[in-house]
Amino acid sequence: xxxxxxxxxxxxxxxxxxxxxxxxxxxxxxEYVYWYRQIxxxxxxxxxxxxxxxxxxxxxxLIITEDRKSSTLILPHATLRDxxxxxxxxxxxxxxxxxxxxxxxxxxx
Amino acid sequence: DVKVTQSxxxxxxxxxxxxxxxxxQDMDHENMFWYRQDPGLGLRxxxxxxxxxxxxxxxxxEGYSVSRxxxxxxxxxxxxxxxxxxxxxxxxxxxxxxxxxETQYFGPGTRLLVL
Numbered sequence: 161x162x163x164x165x166x167x168x169x170x171x172x173x174x175x176x177x178x179x180x181x182x183x184x185x186x187x188x189x190x191e192y193v194y195w196y197r198q199i200x201x202x203x204x205x206x207x208x209x210x211x212x213x214x215x216x217x218x219x220x221x222l223i224i225t226e227d228r229k230s231s232t233l234i235l236p237h238a239t240l241r242d243x244x245x246x247x248x249x250x251x252x253x254x255x256x257x258x259x260x261x262x263x264x265x266x267x268x269x
Numbered sequence: 270d271v272k273v274t275q276s277x278x279x280x281x282x283x284x285x286x287x288x289x290x291x292x293x294q295d296m297d298h299e300n301m302f303w304y305r306q307d308p309g310l311g312l313r314x315x316x317x318x319x320x321x322x323x324x325x326x327x328x329x330x331e332g333y334s335v336s337r338x339x340x341x342x343x344x345x346x347x348x349x350x351x352x353x354x355x356x357x358x359x360x361x362x363x364x365x366x367x368x369x370x371e372t373q374y375f376g377p378g379t380r381l382l383v384l
Binding site: 194205 | 273275302304311312314317327328357359361366367368369370371372373374375376377378380
């Protein structure tokens with residue numbers, strides 16, 4: 161799986177959109193971009209994934225650049241419950257998932 | 270919604286005890302996984318299973334075994350618990366598909382402390 165790079169930490173005001181960037185400049189053509197998050201002491205929670213097109217679901221939106229070298233996860237109206245570590249992964253269906261250090265997102269009241 | 274449950278959220282065991290961690294998924298997935306997660310080491314794959322009665326070693330199988338007698342249930346066994354097995358244990362279930370479309374869904378985790 162291609163390496164991904166994310167900022168170590170970010171803050172966002174409650175109610176505002178949280179935009180979490182991820183760099184994956186070595187991603188191969190068949191690797192998907194996946195996002196998970198992990199709230200303290202809980203199991204990772206799947207958020208969204210995409211290949212080339214932008215994706216949206218009930219939790220978030222995923223914007224992937226045309227060259228696929230970077231992406232942004234958008235939480236449109238952040239709440240305190242969105243405080244978590246967010247992991248961006250480039251994945252091609254291998255047996256194991258490998259999480260990097262992720263971005264620690266703190267939502268500020 | 271996919272639901273993956275684990276038998277315990279927290280466990281405290283003594284060195285040398287045999288420990289059973291149970292995982293159940295309700296989506297009829299064939300593939301299931303056991304990971305451990307430690308600070309600074311990320312997720313590490315212990316064992317996985319493609320189907321009933323099938324198992325494959327992951328990256329760190331030593332000191333562990335698994336059992337998959339039914340499709341929905343995947344058990345992790347610590348034969349003789351040691352203090353270096355104190356960790357967060359995560360079970361995951363993977364939906365079928367090809368390429369990168371098979372999402373893994375995780376359970377809530379079991380935090381095991383071995384004294």
